[in-house]
Amino acid sequence: MDISRTAYGIWSGGRFSSFGKPLDDERFFSAIRRAYHRGIRTFITGDVYGKGAGDELLARGLEGFPRDTYALVGMIGYDFYRGQNNGSAGYPRFTDPALRTHRDYADYLQMATEKSLARCRVTRFDCLLLHNPDFTGYSQDSVWNAMAKLKESGLTERLGLAPGPANGFTLDLILCFERFHSLLDWAMIILNPFEPWPGCLCLNAAEKHGVDLITRAVDHGGIFHDDVHPVRTFSPLDQRKFRPAGWIEAADEKLEEIRPIAERHGLTLLQLACLWNLAHQPVKCVVPTMIEETGEDAKSIEQKINELTDLPEIELSASEVEEIARVGDNKNSIALKGATPEHDGDPLPDRWSLTRDLQSVAARWEIEPQRDLTSTAP
Numbered sequence: 001m002d003i004s005r006t007a008y009g010i011w012s013g014g015r016f017s018s019f020g021k022p023l024d025d026e027r028f029f030s031a032i033r034r035a036y037h038r039g040i041r042t043f044i045t046g047d048v049y050g051k052g053a054g055d056e057l058l059a060r061g062l063e064g065f066p067r068d069t070y071a072l073v074g075m076i077g078y079d080f081y082r083g084q085n086n087g088s089a090g091y092p093r094f095t096d097p098a099l100r101t102h103r104d105y106a107d108y109l110q111m112a113t114e115k116s117l118a119r120c121r122v123t124r125f126d127c128l129l130l131h132n133p134d135f136t137g138y139s140q141d142s143v144w145n146a147m148a149k150l151k152e153s154g155l156t157e158r159l160g161l162a163p164g165p166a167n168g169f170t171l172d173l174i175l176c177f178e179r180f181h182s183l184l185d186w187a188m189i190i191l192n193p194f195e196p197w198p199g200c201l202c203l204n205a206a207e208k209h210g211v212d213l214i215t216r217a218v219d220h221g222g223i224f225h226d227d228v229h230p231v232r233t234f235s236p237l238d239q240r241k242f243r244p245a246g247w248i249e250a251a252d253e254k255l256e257e258i259r260p261i262a263e264r265h266g267l268t269l270l271q272l273a274c275l276w277n278l279a280h281q282p283v284k285c286v287v288p289t290m291i292e293e294t295g296e297d298a299k300s301i302e303q304k305i306n307e308l309t310d311l312p313e314i315e316l317s318a319s320e321v322e323e324i325a326r327v328g329d330n331k332n333s334i335a336l337k338g339a340t341p342e343h344d345g346d347p348l349p350d351r352w353s354l355t356r357d358l359q360s361v362a363a364r365w366e367i368e369p370q371r372d373l374t375s376t377a378p
Contacts, residue, residue: 001071007042012290032061038309046075055119077131106146160186168336181209
C-alpha cells in the first residue's frame with residue numbers, strides 16, 4: 001500500500017499528546033476503526049509514544065482489518081530503551097554519543113524497528129520515518145546507510161524522515177534531501193494555512209528531489225476544527241496553554257477572513273485547510289490531529305473524523321491559495337529549531353549553528369537565514 005491522501009496519527013485522541021481530553025479505551029479504538037471504515041487507509045505510529053504503547057494500541061484498533069488494505073507508517077529515532085527521559089526535552093536520539101558511536105547505529109535501528117513491528121503485530125512497515133533527528137541524523141552517511149539496511153532486509157518498503165515536533169529544521173531537511181534523495185521517499189513536516197512558514201521554504205527542494213510530503217498539524221492546534229474560541233478552557237496540562245497570549249483571538253479573526261472561501265466550495269474549515277496543503281505540489285498526504293475539546297459545546301472526535309474522510313476531490317484556485325497564505329502569514333513569528341543564525345555556541349539536541357554546508361544550502365535555494373529563519377517576536 002502506498003500512503004494515501006488522508007491519514008490518522010496515533011497521537012490523536014489525547015493519549016500521547018497533551019491536546020484536548022484523553023479518550024477512554026472504547027472510544028480510542030472506535031475512532032481508529034471509524035477512520036478505517038470511512039476510507040482512511042494510512043495510519044501513523046511512533047515507537048516513542050508511551051514507550052511503545054502507541055504501537056500496541058494502534059494494533060488493537062486495526063485488529064481484524066486485512067494487512068494489505070492499509071498503509072502503516074512507523075517512526076523511530078528516540079532511544080527510550082537505554083536513554084533517560086529529560087523532562088521537556090524528552091528522550092535522547094539514538095545518535096547521542098553518550099549512548100553509542102556510529103558503528104552501532106545499524107544494530108540499534110534494526111532492534112528498534114523489529115520491536116516496533118512486533119508491537120504493531122505486523123512484519124513490515126509500508127514506510128519508516130526517522131523521527132526528529134539531531135544534526136547527525138540529518139547529515140551523516142552512517143545514519144542513512146543504516147536506514148537503507150532496514151529496507152534491504154524487508155522491514156520497510158519505503159524510507160523517510162519526520163522533523164519536529166517543534167517547527168523549523170528547514171536547511172537541515174533540504175540538506176538531507178540533497179544528500180540522500182535516492183533513499184528518501186517521504187518526509188513529514190508541519191504545514192497549515194496559518195503556519196505556512198517555514199514549511200513552504202522546503203517545498204521546492206522536496207519536489208526537485210522527488211520526496212513526497214506528509215503534512216501534520218494541519219488543524220493548527222485545533223483551530224481549523226472550528227471549536228476553539230477565546231472562551232474555550234484548556235486542561236492544566238494542555239500544550240496550547242504555553243502559546244503566546246492572544247493566539248486564539250488572532251486565529252479567530254483569520255478564520256473569519258477565509259471562511260467565505262470554505263463556504264463557496266461547501267467545505268468545513270478543516271477541509272479547507274487540508275485542501276490548501278494538498279494544493280502544494282509535493283504534499284501528498286494530510287494528517288490533522290483529531291482533538292476532542294473539553295466542554296459540552298465541543299465537536300466530537302467522530303464528527304471531526306467524518307469531516308476528514310469526507311474531504312472532496314476539488315482543487316482550490318491559485319488565487320484562493322495565495323489569498324489564504326496572505327491571511328495566514330506567520331513569517332518570523334517564532335524561534336525555530338534546527339540550524340538557525342540565532343544559535344551561538346555548542347550544539348543542542350534540537351538547535352545548532354549554521355555550518356558551512358548549511359550556508360551553502362541556503363545560498364542554493366535563495367534562503368537568507370537572517371531574513372528567513374529568525375524570529376521578530378518579542
